[in-house]
Amino acid sequence: GAGVSQSPSNKVTEKGKDVELRCDPISGHTALYWYRQSLGQGLEFLIYFQGNSAPDKSGLPSDRFSAERTGGSVSTLTIQRTQQEDSAVYLCASSPKGGWRSPLHFGNGTRLTVT
Amino acid sequence: KQEVTQIPAALSVPEGENLVLNCSFTDSAIYNLQWFRQDPGKGLTSLLLIQSSQREQTSGRLNASLDKSSGRSTLYIAASQPGDSATYLCAVSGGTDSNYQLIWGAGTKLIIKP
Numbered sequence: 001g002a003g004v005s006q007s008p009s010n011k012v013t014e015k016g017k018d019v020e021l022r023c024d025p026i027s028g029h030t031a032l033y034w035y036r037q038s039l040g041q042g043l044e045f046l047i048y049f050q051g052n053s054a055p056d057k058s059g060l061p062s063d064r065f066s067a068e069r070t071g072g073s074v075s076t077l078t079i080q081r082t083q084q085e086d087s088a089v090y091l092c093a094s095s096p097k098g099g100w101r102s103p104l105h106f107g108n109g110t111r112l113t114v115t
Numbered sequence: 116k117q118e119v120t121q122i123p124a125a126l127s128v129p130e131g132e133n134l135v136l137n138c139s140f141t142d143s144a145i146y147n148l149q150w151f152r153q154d155p156g157k158g159l160t161s162l163l164l165i166q167s168s169q170r171e172q173t174s175g176r177l178n179a180s181l182d183k184s185s186g187r188s189t190l191y192i193a194a195s196q197p198g199d200s201a202t203y204l205c206a207v208s209g210g211t212d213s214n215y216q217l218i219w220g221a222g223t224k225l226i227i228k229p
Contacts, residue, residue, distance in 0.1 A: 004158070006158075009156075040124075042220050043206070043217070043219040044219075045216050045217070048216070093158075103164065104161065106159040108156065108158045109157075111156075
């Protein structure tokens with residue numbers, strides 16, 4: 001079956017521009033996570049969506065970052081006024097239920113480069 | 116605050132050798148620990164998940180152990196093959212931080228030389 005799909009796979013943008021990253025989770029998965037992976041670093045939690053509950057945005061690094069999930073399916077991560085330190089791989093993952101028992105399924109990520 | 120450390124950051128061994136990757140964590144109050152594999156330009160693939168009540172899990176040539184009290188886990192790879200070359204990450208869930216957030220190590224980049 002189809003896995004988690006992320007687009008674009010690569011994005012190069014100029015400093016100060018806005019970018020949108022898209023994640024299509026596995027159909028039926030209620031939980032969706034966004035992580036950021038910088039070179040040589042562990043994954044950094046950004047945001048968590050679970051069903052119709054209010055998302056946990058506690059990992060978003062600044063108010064330039066926002067995310068939404070429409071209809072409990074597709075999610076978009078938006079970064080406004082991009083900075084060079086935003087350059088990283090942005091990974092999306094979904095799971096059937098959320099919580100610590102439920103395995104995560106990752107997309108291939110979007111590599112963002114801010115010049 | 117939970118912190119996860121993986122040592123070494125990189126490892127290169129000849130094909131056929133058995134090897135051990137290490138993961139340590141500072142808060143022993145975890146629900147589970149997972150090992151993932153990441154290939155270049157790809158997402159992460161879950162390899163093994165050990166619940167807090169378990170001591171080890173095995174899948175094929177992989178064996179993961181967990182010692183909660185000492186805050187350590189190891190991933191043992193038997194009879195390594197070039198296809199095992201990848202970055203291996205460990206992550207813990209639960210503890211005092213959250214019941215769903217994973218806290219990640221930075222990974223060990225493994226190269227198996229033919």
